[in-house]
Amino acid sequence: MTGSLRERPRGHLRLAVSSIAESFLSGPFLARFAEACPEVQLDITVTDEEFDIVAEGYDAGVRLGEVIAQDMIAVPVAGEERQIAVCAPAYRDRFGVPSHPRDLAAHRCIGWRPTPKSAPYRWEFAEDGKEFSVDVSPEITTNDMALMIKLAIAGAGITFGMEESFRPAIARGELIPLLEDYCPYFAGFYLYYPSRKNVAPKLRALIEHVRGRPYSPR
Secondary structure, three states, X not given: OHHHHHHOOOEEEEXXXXXXXXXXXXXXXXXXXXXXXXXXXEEEEEOOOOOOOOOOOOOEEEEEHHHOOOOEEEEEOOOOEOEEEEEOHHHHHHXXXXXXXXXXXXXXXXXXXXXXXXXXXXXXXXXXXXXXEEOOOOOEEEOOHHHHHHHHHOOOOEEEEEHHHHHHHHHOOOOEEEOHHHOOOXXXXXXXXXXXXXXXXXXXXXHHHHOOOOOOOO
């Protein structure tokens, strides 16, 4: 009995999660984990700042694979992702749309920055297998993706971000994708955590949940 209690997922599980990790932050995904592991208390900080999760006392984090330190263990949360530009049909009808990323300089843009002290995020594209970025001059800049989407739907300009974030609005016809030929797919989001010989049952349970199978003590 004592061993069984020791292996049961329980306790405080601190996570640092990127604000654009849509599949992980969806209500159903986390709700299913909470139901399966009622003795685990999730403490989720949604942040786009880059920092050492171990030094800050987090058990794990969720980020794009390209920014995860190599000494971490990473488990894919979802498949490949890509970033795309979008605008509302009303904006297209009024101002037209760019045929190449370099044309964005002539358009109204809605930008994103992770923190107030950060520069606006440079929009990244690829052509003939070569990556390049465009330094747009946004009329509006925010750290909130939900606000970016609302502004784009309202016709305020072109914005840029993860396709998954825009998909519901695209499906409703509120936004249209732009420059798709210059928007390649790349490795998506990963749950990552420090390499340890013994992973706590609470974290192991989350890892198994991400992998799509129920937790079973080893």
